[in-house]
Amino acid sequence: MTLSFAFDLLLALALLWSAWRSLATPDLTRAVVMFIVFGLLLALAWARLSATDIALAEAAIGAGLTGALLLDALGAWRRAAKDDES
Amino acid sequence: MTDAFLDPLPWLIVLPLAWAAMAFLMGAGRGARLAIVALAMQLFLALILATQVLESGPVTHVVGGWGAPLGIDLLADGLSVAMLLLTQAVALPLAVYAQAYFSREAGQFWPLAGFLLAALNALFLSADLFNLYVTLELLSLAAVGLVALGGKPAQVAAALRYLLVSLTASGAYLMGVALIYGVYGTVSIATLAPLMGSAPPMALWLSAGLMLTGLLAKTALFPFHFWLPPAHGGAAAPVSALLSALVVKASFYLVLRLALDVFPNLTALVAPGLGLLGAAAILYGSWRALRTHHIKRLVAWSTVAQLGYLFLVFPLLAPDGLALQAGVVQAIAHGLAKAAMFAAVGVLMLATGRDTLEGLAGVAHRVPLTLFAFGLAGVTLMGLPPSAGFLAKWLLIDAALSHGQWGWVAVVIGGGLLAAAYVFKVLRQAFLLAPEDSRFQPVPRSMEWAAFVLAAASVVLGLRGVELMALLAQGAP
Amino acid sequence: MTLNEALPLAVLASSLLPGLVIFALPEHWVGTRTTLNLFGAFAKLALVGLLLAGVSAGENYGFRHEVLPGLELVFKADALALLFMTLSTVLWLFTTLYAIGYLEGAPHRSRFFGFFSLCVTATMGIAMAGNLFTFFVFYELLTLATFPLVVHRGTPQAMKGGTVYLAYTLGGGALLLTGIVWLYGLTGAADFAHGGYLAVLGSEKAGQLQWVFFLLIAGVGVKTALVPLHGWLPQAMVAPAPVSALLHAVAVVKAGAFGVVRIVYEVYGVEFAQSLDLLAPLAVAAAITIVWGSFRALFQDDLKKRLAYSTVSQVSYIVLGVALFGPIGTIGGLVHLVHQGIMKITLFFCAGNYAEALGIHKVSEINGAGRRMPLTTAAFTIAALGMMGVPLTAGAVSKAWLMDGARAADMGWVTGVLWTSSVFNAAYFLPILWRAWMRPAPAVWPEEHIPAKGRRETAWLLLLPPLITAAAVLVAGVFAEAGWSPLSWAELIAGREYLR
Amino acid sequence: MNAIAIVIRTLSFALAWWVLTEGRGDSWGVGAVTVMFALVVSLVLSPPVRKRISLTGALNFAIFFLSKSIQGGIQVAFMALRPRLDMAPALLEMQLALPPGKARVMLIYTLNLLPGTVCVGIEGDTLHLHVIDSRMHIESEMRMAESRIVRMLRLET
Amino acid sequence: MTSLEWPLAVFLLFNLLAALIRAARGPTAADRMLTALLFGTTGVGMLLLLAHAGNGVSMPLVDTALVLALLAAIAGVAFARLGWRKTEEHHDDPA
Amino acid sequence: MTILLEWLSAGLLLAGAGFYLAGTLGLLRFPDVYARLHALTKADNLGLGLLALGLALQAESLALALKILLIWPLVLAASAVVSFAIARRAHELGIAPVGQEEEQP
Amino acid sequence: MKSALRLAVVLLALVLAGTLMAAILELPGANQSLPAAVAAHMAVSGVEHPVTAVLLNFRGYDTLLEVAVLLLALLGIGAAVHAGSETEDGGAEGDPVLAALARLLTPLLILAAGYLLWAGAHRPGGAFQAAAVLAGAAVLLHLSGQMPAWSSPGLLLRLGLAGGLLIFLALAAGLLGQGALLRYPPEYAGALILLIEASLTISLGLILAGLFLMLAGRRGGA
Incomplete structure (x- = not known):
C-alpha cells in the first residue's frame, strides 16, 4: 500500500465521517463546524482527483462564503430562539 | 447566414432570459408590461416553430456550431413544440392576470417568472441530458423563489421544503447522468439512443432508477406529493397557476422523454408500477381534495390527483403510441385548466377576502365570469366533453381497452367522478346565498377575463384534437 | 360549408349564442334579455320548420367535424331527430314565455336564462347527434347545464337535490362513456344507421355486446329514470317550476328516452337486439318502472312530487314501446315521446301557477282551486285525463298503440302492465281533480300572491302556455290521423326502421 | 505626497501580480486592469496619510516580529509536547502607551503572535490580555513591541 | 526529496483527524470552531505539499492554497461576530 | 549546493510538521479556549511557515517561491485577527480562563 | 418512530452507496471519446x-443557464427576505483590528481574483473562482463594518448583478449571425471568452456576495 493510497483512503473516510456527523449531530454548532471541516476535506479530495478547478472553487466558496453564511444563520437562529424564551 | 436570426427556436430561450434579466434590472415590482409584450412575441414564435415542425418535421439548432457529443443540440419535435405552445399559451394570460393581481407588491415576481419560463422553454428544447439537468435546476430555483415570494413564514417554510426535495431530486438525476456518461461517454440523447443495447450494464439500471426517482419527486407523483400542497396551496395565485400548470409538467415531460428515447428497454419493466402509483395518486389526491375546506388547498390536491393520470400512460405506452398522445393531451388540458382554476380561485379569494369554501357563498352572483371559468376548468378536470380533458380520457380508455387492461378504465372513470365531486363541492358552495354580513371587494376585470380565456382554451382545444395529434406525430418514435 | 351543413349548426347556434350573450347581460336589462330569448326561440322554430319541410322532401342535413383522428362530431337532422327537435323547440318557446312570467322580479335571471338556453342547445345536440360520441358530448353538456337550474334557488334543500341529481347523472355518464368507448374499440368509428350497425359483428361478440348494451342502457337509463336509477327525479323537484317542466317534458328524461331509441334502433338494430335477447329484459325493466312509479305517486302529498313519480312511470312507456319488437309498439313509444311531453309540461305549468298564485304546494291544499283559477284547473284536468288515457286525448292514442304493439309482439303481459298503470294513474289524478273542482275553497289560501279582485286569475304569461299545451293535448288526440300529427310522423319513422 | 503613496502601492500591487502569475509576460493586459482596480479600491478603503512609515523602523519591527513569532511558536509547542502541562494562565490588564488608531491595531496583531499573549479586549486605554504563563515578563515584552511600533510609524511619544 | 511529501501529508491528515476530538468535546462553541480553524491552516499546508508532490503538474494547487489563506479569516471572524451567541452548551440542542 | 538545499528543505518540512503536531496536541490538551487559541495561533502558524519555506526552497522559479512564501504572512495576519476576535468574544460572554475566576459582565 | 425512520434512511443510503460502488466498478470505462474530441x-x-x-x-450554453441559476438563487433569497425584513443600516459595527485586515486583504483579493480570471484561459481558474474570491472580499468588508448589508439593491448594483448575464446573453444572441447561438468565430474566440469571463467575474462576485449580504440585511429584524 503506497502512502498516497493511504492518504486517499484516510481522506475518503474522513469525508464520510464529517458528512455523517454534520448531518446527524443534534447540536447545530457542531454540525456547522463539521460542515466547514467537510468543505476543506472536499477541497483536498478534489485536489487529489486532479480536478483543480473544482478544488479552487470549493476552497474559495467553502472558506469564504458557506462558513460565513452558516454561522450567520446559526447566530440568527440562536437569537430568535432566545427571543422566544423570553 | 442571417437566417439564423429568424429562427424562432433560439429566441424562445433567449427572449425570456432577456426579459427576466431586464425586469430584474428595472427593480422590484416592475416589468409587467415588458413581460406581456415579450410573452406575446414568444407565443408568436412558438406558433411559427409549430408550423415549421408540422410542415417539415423536427427542427434542430446546433448551439456553438459544434454538434452533438461535443456541443449541445437543441431539438424541437412534435412533443416539445406541443409543450412549448402550452407554456406560452398559459403564461401570456397569466401575465395579464398577474399584472392586475400584483398591483401593489410584485416583489421579484417578474424576473422569477421570466427565468421560470426560460427554464421551461430550454428544457423542452434540450436534447442533452446534462443540459436538461441545468434547465431543471433553473426551473426548480425559479419555482422555489416564486413560492417564497410573499415572504410569509408559511410560504418560506413551504419553499424550503420544496427546495430540499428539489435539490435532492436534482442530485439523483445528476448522479444518473454521471453514470450514463461513465458507461457511454456521452450525454447527448441522439448519440446515446443507438448505443443502448439490449443487455444494459448494472450502472444503467441504477442510472435509470436514480433519474426516474428524482423526476418523480419533482413531478410530485404519489407518494412524493407531500411537498406540493403546501407549496402550490400557499403561494400567490399566479404563482400557483404557473407551478401547477407548467412546472410539474416539465419533469413529467422529461420522464416521458427518457422513457421514449433513452431507456426504452427499461421502461416496460417499471411501467406497471408507475401506473399503480398514478392510480394511487388519483384516488388519494381526490380524497384529500374532497376533505379540505381551504379552497386553494383543494385545487392543489386536485393537481396531485390529476398528475396521476399522466402516469397511467406508461403501462399503456407500447405499441401504438395512443397512450403517449393521451398523456400529452392530459398534460396540456390540465395545464390550461389548472392555470384557469388557480387564477379563478385567486379572484374568488380576492373578492371574498376569505380562503375557505364557506366563504364562497354568494360569489355566483358577484363574479359570475370567474365562477364560469372555474366551472369550465372543472369540466376539463372531470374529463367531460367536449373539453381537452375529455380527449385525454377518451384516448386513455381507448388505449386501456385495446390492451384489454380493464383496471385502468375503472381508475380513469372513477377519477373523473371524484374530480366531479370536488369541483361541484366548490360550485355548489358558490351558488349558495350570501350571508347578510358578507362583503365583496371589486376585482379587476382583466383578472376575470384571463381566467376565463384559459378555461375556455382548455375546452375549445377539445374540438381541435386532430391538429394536436398531427403535431405530436412529428418525430415520435 | 353548404346550406345543408350549416342548418344543423344554425339550430344549435340559435339558442347557444343568445344564451352566451345573456350570461353577460346585467341583471336589470330585462327588455334586452326577453327580446334575445324570444328571438332565439322563434329563430329556432323557423329553422326547425325549414328542416321539417326539407326532411319531408327527402333532403339530408348533416355536419361533421373531426375531433381526433377517427373521432368525429356528427350532426344529422333525420326524421327521428326532428320529432324530438320539434317537440323541444315548441315547448321551449312556451316554457320561455312561462319562465319570463314566472321569474319576474326574481334574482339571478341572467344566469337562469343563460343556462336555460344552454340546456336547450344540449337537447338539440342530443336530437341531432349522428353517432354515440356526439350523443355523449351533448348528454354530458345537458347534465352540466341543468345543474345550475336545479340549484337555482340556492337553498340548502336545492343544494341537496342538486347533489343527488349530479351524483346520478354523472355516474350514468361514466357508465355510458365506458360503453361507448368499448363499442368504438369493437367497431371503430360508426354513425347511427337505420337498422343498426352492429349486426355485422355477428353473434361471436354476443357476450361483449350484451355487456355494452347493459352499460349503455344503464347510462341513459339514469336520465330516463328507469327504476332503480330514478332516485334523483323526485329530489330535483326543488327546482323552479319552469325548470321542472323542462326537465320532465323536454330535456332530461326525454334525452334519456331518446337515447334508448337511438341505441336500440340505430346502434344495435331492433332485430339484432332481439336476436341477442336484449329487448325482453328492457321491456321488463320498463314495466317495473311503470308500475312502481305509478304506485309511488299514489302516496305523495306534495303536488310536484306526485307529478315527478308520474313522470318516472310515463317515460318508461317510451322505453316499453321501443322494447316491443314490431312496428306498432315502436310507433306507440315514439308518439308517446311527444304526447307525454305536452301533457306533462301542462301539468307542471299548472302546478307552478297554483304555487305562484296561491301558494299551493300540496294535494291536500288544492281544495276549491278550480273555482279560484278555472282556466288553470281546466288545463290541468285535460292533461291529467290524457295521462290516464281517456279517449280523445293524446294519452289515449299512445296507450292504444302500445297495447296493440304488445299484442303484436306476443307480449300479452304488457297489456296488463298498461292497465294497471292506468288504474293507478286514475287513482292519483282523480282525487286532485275532485278536490280542485268539488271541494270548497278554504277561507285563506296558504300564500296568496295574486289578488282575487283582478280579472285574470294570474299573469297572462303564466296562463297562456298551459292553455295552449292543453289544447295541443286535445288536438293530438282528436286529429291523430292527420298527416301533420305526431302519430303520422312516428309512423313515418317506424316505417323507415322496419321497412328498409 | 499622495502621489508617492500611489506609486508605492501601484508598484507593490504590480509586484504581487508578477508573483501571482509567476512572471508570465502575457498576463499584463489583464494585469494592468486588475492592478488599477485594486489600487482604486485600496485608495478608497485606506486613503494615504501624510506620515510615512520609517523604513528602518519597519525592518527592525519585522525582524523583531519574526523572531518573536518563532519564539512564541516554539514556546507553545514545548508546552504542548511536555508530558505534564505546566502553565499559569492569567488575565492581565495593561495600560496602553500608544495612541488609538493604527498603532494600537499593530500592537494587537503583534501581541497575538508574540509568545504567550492573546488580547481579549480594550476598554479605554486599558488592554485586557490573556497570558498563558504569568511567570513570564509580559510587561517588558509588550513595551518592546510598543517602542518598535512607535519607531516604525514615526510617532511622537 | 520528493519522498518526504507523502509521509508528511499522511501525518498531517492524521493530525487533523485527531483534532476532531476537540470538535466533538467542546465544551464551548469556540472550542469546536477552533478545530475548523485548525483544518484551515493545516489544509493550506497540505495543499502545498500536494502541489509539490504533483511535480509541477498540479502547481495550480498553490493557487488553491493561496485562496484558502486569503479567505482563512472569514470563517473565524464570522463565527466570533455572528455565530457565537450563548455560553451554555446544553442550551444549544434545538430539541 | 542543491544537496544542501534539499537537506535544509527536508529539515524545514519536518520541523513544520512537528509544530503542526504541537498545535494539535495543544488544542487537545490545553484547558480552556484562551490557552487553545495560543496553541492554534502560534504553533500551527509556525508550522505552516516552516513548511512553506521548505517548499519554497525547492520551487522552480523565484516567482513561485515568493508566491508560496506570500501565503505565510497572510495566514499570520488572519490568525492574529481571528484569535483576537474569538478571545474578545469569549471575554464578552464571560468565559473565565482557568486559574482566574471572572465575574459575569 | 423517528429512530426507525432514521434507520430506514441510513439503510437506504447504504444500499444506494453499495449499488453505486458496484456499478462504478463495473463501468466499462473504455468509452472516452469526448476528451479526445475536446x-x-x-x-x-x-x-x-x-x-x-x-x-x-x-x-x-450550459454556463449561460448556470449564470441565470446563480442570479435566481439571489432572487429567491430576495423573495423570501423581502416582506419580513426590517432593514438595518450597516451590518457589524466598526472594529479597527478587523478593519485593518480587511483593508489589507481586499486589494490582494482583487489581485487574486484578477489572476484567477487570467489563469482560467490556460490553467485551472476562471470566472467562478475569481468571483468567489471577490465575494470573500465583500463578506470580509461587511464583517469589518465597511460595507453595508443589502436591503434592496439600487440600480447600479442591479446592473452589476445582471450585467454578466446580459452581456453573455447579448453575445450569444449576437453570434446567431454566425449561424448558431454562441458560435464564436475562431479568431475572436479568445477575446470574446475573456470579455464574458470578465463580466461574469464581477456579476457572479456580486451575486455570491449578495447571497450573504441580502440575508445579513434581515439580521436586524430577526
Missing part, C-alpha cells in the same frame, strides 16, 4: 485550458 478542438476554442474551453465554448 482535445481535437482545443486549437479553435480560443483558450488553452480544456475545462475553460468546455465551460465557455463547447458547452457555453
Whole structure:
C-alpha cells in the first residue's frame, strides 16, 4: 500500500465521517463546524482527483462564503430562539 | 447566414432570459408590461416553430456550431413544440392576470417568472441530458423563489421544503447522468439512443432508477406529493397557476422523454408500477381534495390527483403510441385548466377576502365570469366533453381497452367522478346565498377575463384534437 | 360549408349564442334579455320548420367535424331527430314565455336564462347527434347545464337535490362513456344507421355486446329514470317550476328516452337486439318502472312530487314501446315521446301557477282551486285525463298503440302492465281533480300572491302556455290521423326502421 | 505626497501580480486592469496619510516580529509536547502607551503572535490580555513591541 | 526529496483527524470552531505539499492554497461576530 | 549546493510538521479556549511557515517561491485577527480562563 | 418512530452507496471519446485550458443557464427576505483590528481574483473562482463594518448583478449571425471568452456576495 493510497483512503473516510456527523449531530454548532471541516476535506479530495478547478472553487466558496453564511444563520437562529424564551 | 436570426427556436430561450434579466434590472415590482409584450412575441414564435415542425418535421439548432457529443443540440419535435405552445399559451394570460393581481407588491415576481419560463422553454428544447439537468435546476430555483415570494413564514417554510426535495431530486438525476456518461461517454440523447443495447450494464439500471426517482419527486407523483400542497396551496395565485400548470409538467415531460428515447428497454419493466402509483395518486389526491375546506388547498390536491393520470400512460405506452398522445393531451388540458382554476380561485379569494369554501357563498352572483371559468376548468378536470380533458380520457380508455387492461378504465372513470365531486363541492358552495354580513371587494376585470380565456382554451382545444395529434406525430418514435 | 351543413349548426347556434350573450347581460336589462330569448326561440322554430319541410322532401342535413383522428362530431337532422327537435323547440318557446312570467322580479335571471338556453342547445345536440360520441358530448353538456337550474334557488334543500341529481347523472355518464368507448374499440368509428350497425359483428361478440348494451342502457337509463336509477327525479323537484317542466317534458328524461331509441334502433338494430335477447329484459325493466312509479305517486302529498313519480312511470312507456319488437309498439313509444311531453309540461305549468298564485304546494291544499283559477284547473284536468288515457286525448292514442304493439309482439303481459298503470294513474289524478273542482275553497289560501279582485286569475304569461299545451293535448288526440300529427310522423319513422 | 503613496502601492500591487502569475509576460493586459482596480479600491478603503512609515523602523519591527513569532511558536509547542502541562494562565490588564488608531491595531496583531499573549479586549486605554504563563515578563515584552511600533510609524511619544 | 511529501501529508491528515476530538468535546462553541480553524491552516499546508508532490503538474494547487489563506479569516471572524451567541452548551440542542 | 538545499528543505518540512503536531496536541490538551487559541495561533502558524519555506526552497522559479512564501504572512495576519476576535468574544460572554475566576459582565 | 425512520434512511443510503460502488466498478470505462474530441478542438476554442474551453465554448450554453441559476438563487433569497425584513443600516459595527485586515486583504483579493480570471484561459481558474474570491472580499468588508448589508439593491448594483448575464446573453444572441447561438468565430474566440469571463467575474462576485449580504440585511429584524 503506497502512502498516497493511504492518504486517499484516510481522506475518503474522513469525508464520510464529517458528512455523517454534520448531518446527524443534534447540536447545530457542531454540525456547522463539521460542515466547514467537510468543505476543506472536499477541497483536498478534489485536489487529489486532479480536478483543480473544482478544488479552487470549493476552497474559495467553502472558506469564504458557506462558513460565513452558516454561522450567520446559526447566530440568527440562536437569537430568535432566545427571543422566544423570553 | 442571417437566417439564423429568424429562427424562432433560439429566441424562445433567449427572449425570456432577456426579459427576466431586464425586469430584474428595472427593480422590484416592475416589468409587467415588458413581460406581456415579450410573452406575446414568444407565443408568436412558438406558433411559427409549430408550423415549421408540422410542415417539415423536427427542427434542430446546433448551439456553438459544434454538434452533438461535443456541443449541445437543441431539438424541437412534435412533443416539445406541443409543450412549448402550452407554456406560452398559459403564461401570456397569466401575465395579464398577474399584472392586475400584483398591483401593489410584485416583489421579484417578474424576473422569477421570466427565468421560470426560460427554464421551461430550454428544457423542452434540450436534447442533452446534462443540459436538461441545468434547465431543471433553473426551473426548480425559479419555482422555489416564486413560492417564497410573499415572504410569509408559511410560504418560506413551504419553499424550503420544496427546495430540499428539489435539490435532492436534482442530485439523483445528476448522479444518473454521471453514470450514463461513465458507461457511454456521452450525454447527448441522439448519440446515446443507438448505443443502448439490449443487455444494459448494472450502472444503467441504477442510472435509470436514480433519474426516474428524482423526476418523480419533482413531478410530485404519489407518494412524493407531500411537498406540493403546501407549496402550490400557499403561494400567490399566479404563482400557483404557473407551478401547477407548467412546472410539474416539465419533469413529467422529461420522464416521458427518457422513457421514449433513452431507456426504452427499461421502461416496460417499471411501467406497471408507475401506473399503480398514478392510480394511487388519483384516488388519494381526490380524497384529500374532497376533505379540505381551504379552497386553494383543494385545487392543489386536485393537481396531485390529476398528475396521476399522466402516469397511467406508461403501462399503456407500447405499441401504438395512443397512450403517449393521451398523456400529452392530459398534460396540456390540465395545464390550461389548472392555470384557469388557480387564477379563478385567486379572484374568488380576492373578492371574498376569505380562503375557505364557506366563504364562497354568494360569489355566483358577484363574479359570475370567474365562477364560469372555474366551472369550465372543472369540466376539463372531470374529463367531460367536449373539453381537452375529455380527449385525454377518451384516448386513455381507448388505449386501456385495446390492451384489454380493464383496471385502468375503472381508475380513469372513477377519477373523473371524484374530480366531479370536488369541483361541484366548490360550485355548489358558490351558488349558495350570501350571508347578510358578507362583503365583496371589486376585482379587476382583466383578472376575470384571463381566467376565463384559459378555461375556455382548455375546452375549445377539445374540438381541435386532430391538429394536436398531427403535431405530436412529428418525430415520435 | 353548404346550406345543408350549416342548418344543423344554425339550430344549435340559435339558442347557444343568445344564451352566451345573456350570461353577460346585467341583471336589470330585462327588455334586452326577453327580446334575445324570444328571438332565439322563434329563430329556432323557423329553422326547425325549414328542416321539417326539407326532411319531408327527402333532403339530408348533416355536419361533421373531426375531433381526433377517427373521432368525429356528427350532426344529422333525420326524421327521428326532428320529432324530438320539434317537440323541444315548441315547448321551449312556451316554457320561455312561462319562465319570463314566472321569474319576474326574481334574482339571478341572467344566469337562469343563460343556462336555460344552454340546456336547450344540449337537447338539440342530443336530437341531432349522428353517432354515440356526439350523443355523449351533448348528454354530458345537458347534465352540466341543468345543474345550475336545479340549484337555482340556492337553498340548502336545492343544494341537496342538486347533489343527488349530479351524483346520478354523472355516474350514468361514466357508465355510458365506458360503453361507448368499448363499442368504438369493437367497431371503430360508426354513425347511427337505420337498422343498426352492429349486426355485422355477428353473434361471436354476443357476450361483449350484451355487456355494452347493459352499460349503455344503464347510462341513459339514469336520465330516463328507469327504476332503480330514478332516485334523483323526485329530489330535483326543488327546482323552479319552469325548470321542472323542462326537465320532465323536454330535456332530461326525454334525452334519456331518446337515447334508448337511438341505441336500440340505430346502434344495435331492433332485430339484432332481439336476436341477442336484449329487448325482453328492457321491456321488463320498463314495466317495473311503470308500475312502481305509478304506485309511488299514489302516496305523495306534495303536488310536484306526485307529478315527478308520474313522470318516472310515463317515460318508461317510451322505453316499453321501443322494447316491443314490431312496428306498432315502436310507433306507440315514439308518439308517446311527444304526447307525454305536452301533457306533462301542462301539468307542471299548472302546478307552478297554483304555487305562484296561491301558494299551493300540496294535494291536500288544492281544495276549491278550480273555482279560484278555472282556466288553470281546466288545463290541468285535460292533461291529467290524457295521462290516464281517456279517449280523445293524446294519452289515449299512445296507450292504444302500445297495447296493440304488445299484442303484436306476443307480449300479452304488457297489456296488463298498461292497465294497471292506468288504474293507478286514475287513482292519483282523480282525487286532485275532485278536490280542485268539488271541494270548497278554504277561507285563506296558504300564500296568496295574486289578488282575487283582478280579472285574470294570474299573469297572462303564466296562463297562456298551459292553455295552449292543453289544447295541443286535445288536438293530438282528436286529429291523430292527420298527416301533420305526431302519430303520422312516428309512423313515418317506424316505417323507415322496419321497412328498409 | 499622495502621489508617492500611489506609486508605492501601484508598484507593490504590480509586484504581487508578477508573483501571482509567476512572471508570465502575457498576463499584463489583464494585469494592468486588475492592478488599477485594486489600487482604486485600496485608495478608497485606506486613503494615504501624510506620515510615512520609517523604513528602518519597519525592518527592525519585522525582524523583531519574526523572531518573536518563532519564539512564541516554539514556546507553545514545548508546552504542548511536555508530558505534564505546566502553565499559569492569567488575565492581565495593561495600560496602553500608544495612541488609538493604527498603532494600537499593530500592537494587537503583534501581541497575538508574540509568545504567550492573546488580547481579549480594550476598554479605554486599558488592554485586557490573556497570558498563558504569568511567570513570564509580559510587561517588558509588550513595551518592546510598543517602542518598535512607535519607531516604525514615526510617532511622537 | 520528493519522498518526504507523502509521509508528511499522511501525518498531517492524521493530525487533523485527531483534532476532531476537540470538535466533538467542546465544551464551548469556540472550542469546536477552533478545530475548523485548525483544518484551515493545516489544509493550506497540505495543499502545498500536494502541489509539490504533483511535480509541477498540479502547481495550480498553490493557487488553491493561496485562496484558502486569503479567505482563512472569514470563517473565524464570522463565527466570533455572528455565530457565537450563548455560553451554555446544553442550551444549544434545538430539541 | 542543491544537496544542501534539499537537506535544509527536508529539515524545514519536518520541523513544520512537528509544530503542526504541537498545535494539535495543544488544542487537545490545553484547558480552556484562551490557552487553545495560543496553541492554534502560534504553533500551527509556525508550522505552516516552516513548511512553506521548505517548499519554497525547492520551487522552480523565484516567482513561485515568493508566491508560496506570500501565503505565510497572510495566514499570520488572519490568525492574529481571528484569535483576537474569538478571545474578545469569549471575554464578552464571560468565559473565565482557568486559574482566574471572572465575574459575569 | 423517528429512530426507525432514521434507520430506514441510513439503510437506504447504504444500499444506494453499495449499488453505486458496484456499478462504478463495473463501468466499462473504455468509452472516452469526448476528451479526445475536446482535445481535437482545443486549437479553435480560443483558450488553452480544456475545462475553460468546455465551460465557455463547447458547452457555453450550459454556463449561460448556470449564470441565470446563480442570479435566481439571489432572487429567491430576495423573495423570501423581502416582506419580513426590517432593514438595518450597516451590518457589524466598526472594529479597527478587523478593519485593518480587511483593508489589507481586499486589494490582494482583487489581485487574486484578477489572476484567477487570467489563469482560467490556460490553467485551472476562471470566472467562478475569481468571483468567489471577490465575494470573500465583500463578506470580509461587511464583517469589518465597511460595507453595508443589502436591503434592496439600487440600480447600479442591479446592473452589476445582471450585467454578466446580459452581456453573455447579448453575445450569444449576437453570434446567431454566425449561424448558431454562441458560435464564436475562431479568431475572436479568445477575446470574446475573456470579455464574458470578465463580466461574469464581477456579476457572479456580486451575486455570491449578495447571497450573504441580502440575508445579513434581515439580521436586524430577526
